[in-house]
Amino acid sequence: MSKKPTSSPASPSTSSRRKNAVEEKSITRREAVQIAGAATAAVALTAGDFPRIQKVRAANSTVQYGLIGTGGRGQYHLKHFKKVDGGRCVAICDINDTALKKGIEEAPDKPQGVKDYRELLGRKDSDAVLIATPLYTHFPITKDALLAGKHVFCEKSLVFKPEEVHELRKLVTERPKQVMQVGLQRRYSEFYQTAKQMIQKGMIGDVTHVYAQWNRNPGWPYRKDNWRLYRDTSGGLTAELASHQIDVADWMFGSHPEFVVGVGGIDYHKDGRTVYDNIQLIFRYPKGQKLMYSSISTNKHLCMFQGTRTEFGEVIMGTQGTIEITVGTDNEPALGLWYYEPGPKVEDAKKAKEKTAAASATLLSTGKGGRSLPILLAKDQITDNDSFLSKEMKFARRWLYSKGVMAPEEIRNPVDVQLDSWFDCVRTGKKPAADLEVGLADSSAVILANLAMDEGRRVYFEEIHKMGKKA
Numbered sequence: 001m002s003k004k005p006t007s008s009p010a011s012p013s014t015s016s017r018r019k020n021a022v023e024e025k026s027i028t029r030r031e032a033v034q035i036a037g038a039a040t041a042a043v044a045l046t047a048g049d050f051p052r053i054q055k056v057r058a059a060n061s062t063v064q065y066g067l068i069g070t071g072g073r074g075q076y077h078l079k080h081f082k083k084v085d086g087g088r089c090v091a092i093c094d095i096n097d098t099a100l101k102k103g104i105e106e107a108p109d110k111p112q113g114v115k116d117y118r119e120l121l122g123r124k125d126s127d128a129v130l131i132a133t134p135l136y137t138h139f140p141i142t143k144d145a146l147l148a149g150k151h152v153f154c155e156k157s158l159v160f161k162p163e164e165v166h167e168l169r170k171l172v173t174e175r176p177k178q179v180m181q182v183g184l185q186r187r188y189s190e191f192y193q194t195a196k197q198m199i200q201k202g203m204i205g206d207v208t209h210v211y212a213q214w215n216r217n218p219g220w221p222y223r224k225d226n227w228r229l230y231r232d233t234s235g236g237l238t239a240e241l242a243s244h245q246i247d248v249a250d251w252m253f254g255s256h257p258e259f260v261v262g263v264g265g266i267d268y269h270k271d272g273r274t275v276y277d278n279i280q281l282i283f284r285y286p287k288g289q290k291l292m293y294s295s296i297s298t299n300k301h302l303c304m305f306q307g308t309r310t311e312f313g314e315v316i317m318g319t320q321g322t323i324e325i326t327v328g329t330d331n332e333p334a335l336g337l338w339y340y341e342p343g344p345k346v347e348d349a350k351k352a353k354e355k356t357a358a359a360s361a362t363l364l365s366t367g368k369g370g371r372s373l374p375i376l377l378a379k380d381q382i383t384d385n386d387s388f389l390s391k392e393m394k395f396a397r398r399w400l401y402s403k404g405v406m407a408p409e410e411i412r413n414p415v416d417v418q419l420d421s422w423f424d425c426v427r428t429g430k431k432p433a434a435d436l437e438v439g440l441a442d443s444s445a446v447i448l449a450n451l452a453m454d455e456g457r458r459v460y461f462e463e464i465h466k467m468g469k470k471a
């Protein structure tokens, strides 16, 4: 087995790091270090830390895989596979000649190119298959792959129709030795994992609301053959964009929605598309929490990160603090900021401190507004094992973060971690962080949110259990 580099350090420009930096002027170094320490203490990564289902292959063997759909996302994955050790691409497939040619150029390992995916699935030398085709083809191809005995990675949104939710659950449940992973890469980001742990430790109090947006300008351009624009092949903005962020809300709230209401319209791009060009959704979760969601195609301003980013991100709001977070892109890496909820005035806080331990934290805020601190990752955590020099370096880096001179970055792109983790699950039988049920909950939310907008009513999530089933 040939060795490849095991990690891909993100390499954003210095200016983008500065742009992303936080504004934190008056806090002292000692305070910043204390607060940052509390955040890093929350880090003990959980990705892949799941009960072992079954040992499928020797833990050190190479995973031989194929990839179906070498369009935009397929090519992106082929590029990222080059940065991940432990796999060998044996075949790729696309029905389109141009896409297949580009895939072959991009792919590692000089794979065979085929136009019929069944030929790829018939290869005895492939253990696993990644599916990056349009949404309406996910289920039939995933089904055939599972029936062919392959481990599967399928892009989000996992399935398209209610009946596919039920059929896929049955198919995968009947095949516990086969891995089923979904392309929800935020689950593999250290920032998101840290945010989840901060919530679990109560660091932002009770989380009551998530605001998420993925706004674009001008949005998807009209092309007659663009499958994303038509209802018979696509779930529109809800499936293509919101699905990622609904999954974040489910994960952070630790539950699934009870119902959804929404308004969507083809209001600005009246060009023949049949999916909405703007959607506004509210999901209600069991404890009264809400996910407020926006995706529009006429403005891409992002009211987060002091305007340094555009388009997409999530704001996680708790009774004692807020987290702003984005997975970023290959050029602008993931970023997370943590704001203290503006506390009572200092004199009130002194009184409050006597009553609640939580009030001591609010003494650090001015009472004029929340203050942001970067969310720190494990690599910035100071441990007893650090040498004097290493400790000083970490203190210095954290000091620079707290002053907004630079921002922390994930060591590895979550997409690389996601692919790496898929290989690991195939080798060891571990359960993926983005597994079947994560994918099905996400797809159900997409299907039901679209229904809520189409029918102009409150759609309850329990309805999915009756939908798509024969009477």
Ligand SMILES: NC(=O)c1ccc[n+]([C@@H]2O[C@H](COP(=O)([O-])OP(=O)(O)OC[C@H]3O[C@@H](n4cnc5c(N)ncnc54)[C@H](O)[C@@H]3O)[C@@H](O)[C@H]2O)c1
Binding pocket: 068, 069, 070, 071, 072, 073, 074, 093, 094, 095, 096, 099, 115, 117, 132, 133, 134, 135, 137, 155, 156, 157, 183, 184, 185, 239, 240
């Ligand atoms: N996780 C993410 O962040 C992310 C990002 C982009 C796209 N995606 C998902 O990836 C999937 C593909 O999106 P895309 O942007 O690459 O679309 P695309 O249109 O660029 O590519 C899809 C490719 O699939 C091919 N194809 C269609 N039917 C096929 C079949 N039966 N057999 C083989 N090939 C077939 C098409 O010819 C095309 O080349 C979608 O589900 C999308 O939601 C996920």
